[in-house]
Amino acid sequence: MTELLVSLAVLLPLSGAMLMVFFGKRLGEPWAGYLGTLTVAAAFGGAAVAAADFFAGTGETVLVRWFDWFPAFGVAAELRWDPLSALMTLVVTGVGALIHLYSIGYMHGDPRYGTFFTYLNLFVASMLILVLANNFAVLFVGWELVGLCSYLLISFWFEKETAAAAGKKAFVVNRVGDIGFIVALMLVFSHFGTFRFDEVLEGAGGLAAGTATAIGLLLLVGAAGKSAQLPLYVWLPDAMEGPTPVSALIHAATMVTAGVYLVARTAPIFAASEVAGAVVAVVGAATALFAATIALAQNDIKRVLAYSTISQLGYMFMGVGAAAYVAGVFHLMTHSFFKALLFLGAGSVIHGMHGEQDMTRMGALARKMPVTFATMGIAWLAISGIPPLAGFWSKDEILGTVYQRGGLWVVLFGVGLLTAAITAFYMTRMMWLTFFGPPRWADGLHPHESPRLMTVPLLALAGLSVVGGLVNTPFRTALEHFLDPAFELVGLAHPPEGSLAFALAGASMLAALVGIALAAVRYRTYRTEEGRTWRIMGRGYYVDDVYAQVFARTGKLGAAWMAFRFDARVIDGAVEGTGGLVRRIGGWLRPLQTGFVRSYGLAIVVGSVAMLAWFLSRGAL
């Protein structure tokens, strides 16, 4: 029964996508949207039923074997149903279904309505393949498929040149990360002779520290590409060119968390190497702070959220790097609620503003869009870390665990705390610029609340953002019990208890309040920021420009050199040289052809006689 439900969870969205490939256009609006939503919702229902045993605490890991794929390598298409993959499946299908529903309204009137839902369903199926895989090979298939869907959806409006370029950029940057991932897979196979999670993860304890570090760091390269961590984060802000539901589903809630999932799934490898785990945490902390400062100075509402996502993913990396796997996955879950809500809310604002994304031309929308404002307000408090909303509990658990590790980890804790304050600041700025102050929108624009189809998902996600954090509080560690069987191979790091826990929670809450208060005071009356620091942060520290100069330009120069120097001189030279050599040797040999039959005859006779003499002299005739 469980096997069937788990298989259906993948196959339903996949069949939805396949159906719409052929009939998407004929189904048209809005039936393609309903079909897509229904398949994902059904997958969620099936997954919830299948996960019931885990909720009851009696569930066993279930392996669903589909077919042998590479018998020579012992690779089978096999799904793994354990608490970790169950949680990921529930998040992906649950949030995915809500975003599908929202898209029915958001994509209203788009000429490629059916295509959009085809891609969206294909994405959900791919993501489920990724999180349900029972070996690295199947995981890699999902990994690449979500990358493909991300590319297709970022450049969904490919008539716009920037959108097409953004999709290409996402694809190329992800390939850089994928190289690390592929090399990691090669190392895994050469050491274990298998790709299956069971054997690899159980054997990870016996790895030499150096090997474990190498595999861990290479996996991190792949994870950093997919999850937009330093230094491979540059594609995510540009990915905002895609439709907003795509940003919510792929670039906030699910795909970008694949890197966190990967680290959590391969936890025993990171447990075998102190260095790899620490590097993951440091990369996460650095990314969190770095992206948060950039988010401070963005005027495009979606770019604020994009940098915020990068920053929050940094938190998750910090958590899983510190061996707080439950805390990291917990934050993954709560973040997918409130960040999807923020993106959908931003989409609602953009929808109501007829495509306007610049916050300097918004303002005073609270009255015009009460539902959007109220739900985004909840998400704002949740991401800022105000109890008892979702973000507070998960962020606090990560920070607490990092602090508890002691030593230099306290520095990371400090970075995390600072980031929390900055997060509260820029989210407050975004709320104030969007919803308060004088109206700055263009004349003749009539902002309006979005239709019911779009506000219902907002309300549902708002509900989840309120209660989502309560599954794992210091008082009631339900999620930890739930996930425990998935992490039995590694020792989990825990947050402190008692008065220290309260002190840390108080500190992170204080940081959030300080951030909110500072921003509220600063943006109480509308203002635009000037000055050099602000400009530098607004441009994202010119990282894109540096990459363009260093990588794109040298790449172009290298390609030009290959085309006009290497190819023209060396390759063509070799080809033409061969021809020239034959011609020259032919020239030398020409005089041999005298044209006199008698001289040929003489040559034959002399040759025959010489051969005869040679054979005779050897006495071998």
Add this chain to the structure above:
Amino acid sequence: MTVTPGWYMALAAVLFVIGVSGLLLRRNALVMFMSVELMLNAVNLTFVAAGRELNAIEGQISVLFVMVVAAAEVVVGLAIIVAVFRRRKTASVDELAGLKG
């Protein structure tokens, strides 16, 4: 006096050398052709003689093959010579040096 195989071999050698000499020294294509025939038949003679001496049938079989091939060759060769003669009004091979390098 008995005729031993050695005599046949000697005769064949003489005929062969005459053929080679004709081939190398004469310029008329027709005569060179006849010289080639002479060489072929010299070889045929050695085949038959050796076959008889060794009591093996292969010698005679080989001769038959040589005759067949030689007949075919004569047909083609004579046709070429006639065609060339008609065009160039000469059968001297020294003047037919179109493929000179």
